[in-house]
Amino acid sequence: MFEKVDKHSGIPAYIQVIDIIKKEILLGNLKSEDQLPPVRELQDIFDVNVNTILKALERLQSEGIVEARHGVGYFVKSSQSPKTEVIKILDETVQKLKIMGIDLHTAILIMEEVWKNDSKT
Amino acid sequence: MFEKVDKHSGIPAYIQVIDIIKKEILLGNLKSEDQLPPVRELQDIFDVNVNTILKALERLQSEGIVEARHGVGYFVKSSQSPKTEVIKILDETVQKLKIMGIDLHTAILIMEEVWKNDSKT
DNA sequence: TATTGTGTTATAGTTATATAGAACACTATA
């Protein structure tokens, strides 16, 4: 279910863990009220230390995305729902970009810039 | 011309510098054969140490994006050109996403996932 | 109550990232 953490990317592991869990929720693979795997399992899944997992979960909790229940587990908060419409729009865009031979990282850099400069906010 | 480095984002400064310079080239603000500002100026512009600038430029060089000329300066390699068509496509997409109330980071996470799963590669 | 499964906290050590400051090397030009 979860992708791996790339230890040589230069991006801190805890940030990668945050983003991977967010993705699963956005895609609907983790739904409202779902329980996450126990921290010791997440440790094995991502091949990082418990403290790194906790740092990620702490951040996700402070963003209101998950909720900790001591002695029970971590749960996806009920406000979270999959972004099916966004997925559809981006799917069409990605197909066009791939035909043009653009790579993902370049596409992201350009999108960040377009996002910032677009006046229709 | 250049945006700032965010020292509290958790993303290493040298990676941010790499991406900011890449953006300027993709947008056409830095063109083929253009000379970059001297490393000591880049140090002031980004408010980071020379060594951090050098680490970024080293990486950009190994990716074939810029070229170092000892005693002269850093130059954008001739193979680089602005991605105007990509900008146009992403501009339309971004407008739709903004209307839907999506934030940039969420859009990027979903795009990464769609990119990976799309079979039309 | 005792046990198991869960989250939580703490300590100590390692590595990567970033800084400051200085010195050195190459190029262009007066």
Place this chain on the structure above:
DNA sequence: TATAGTGTTCTATATAACTATAACACAATA
């Protein structure tokens, strides 16, 4: 040749990120 502007290398130090390991705290249940 001398100088100014550029890139390059080095050392020492500080901080953030990550690891390993252990112990502690809470909840559910036999």
